[in-house]
Amino acid sequence: MPSVSNIAAQTLQRQIFSSHYQAGTALPPQRELSESLGISRASLREAISMLEALGLLRSHPGKGVFVTAGTRPSPKDLPAGPSAMPPAAIYQLRYVVEPANASLAARGARGAELSPLTASLSAMQAALSTCDLVTAADEDLRFHLSVAELSGNAGLLAIAEQFKAQLAFSLRLPFADRQHIWQTFDEHQLILDAIVAADAAAARRAMQRHLLAAAKRVGLSFVQP
Secondary structure: OOOHHHHHHHHHHHHHHOOOOOOOOEOOOHHHHHHHHOOOHHHHHHHHHHHHHOOOEEEEOOOEEEEOOOOOOOHHHOOOOHHHOOHHHHHHHHHHHHHHHHHHHHHHOOHHHHHHHHHHHHHHHHHHHOOOHHHHHHHHHHHHHHHHHHOOOHHHHHHHHHOHHHHHHHHHHHHHOHHHHHHHHHHHHHHHHHHHOOOHHHHHHHHHHHHHHHHHHHOOOOOOO
């Protein structure tokens, strides 16, 4: 079941895409906006944080929260990640852990065990078809957590769960590059194909290429371990 902040992010996303809030204009003050949405200011701040990562909003301290024109922010303008972890560090951590998850999943997962991956990929495709970036990013997270679970390694799954907030944040960032939102889906399809084929080496490479490409869409680079 979606969280209150997730539902609020969905509502604001629709209002932005319908031009209820136009590019370049500021959102109403948080107190007014939280009352109109019927949520707490804490939930509203979380929703705004989601939309900032997706490139739909940008906060300017002392001035307010503004609707963007749909352009990818420069690396220096990226919002701060959870626990102040820099985005490049999150991608570097993922590059260490997630290719191993994909490789192990390809070695062990079979049949019905793969249904969470296919379901999340189908849901992502449907969301992208309607430019629902909030849902697409949620399904992106579900895909990566499912790969971690299918690795069969309790330690690797624990790492994914421990850094779930950072993972979710980093997955939203590439969708700010509106011209290339379908690349995420295509890259996930290659990862899934390799896992289905039980090709551990191909699954590892597909995940590595996905992470490097996603970071590039964000405008980031990191030292590959």
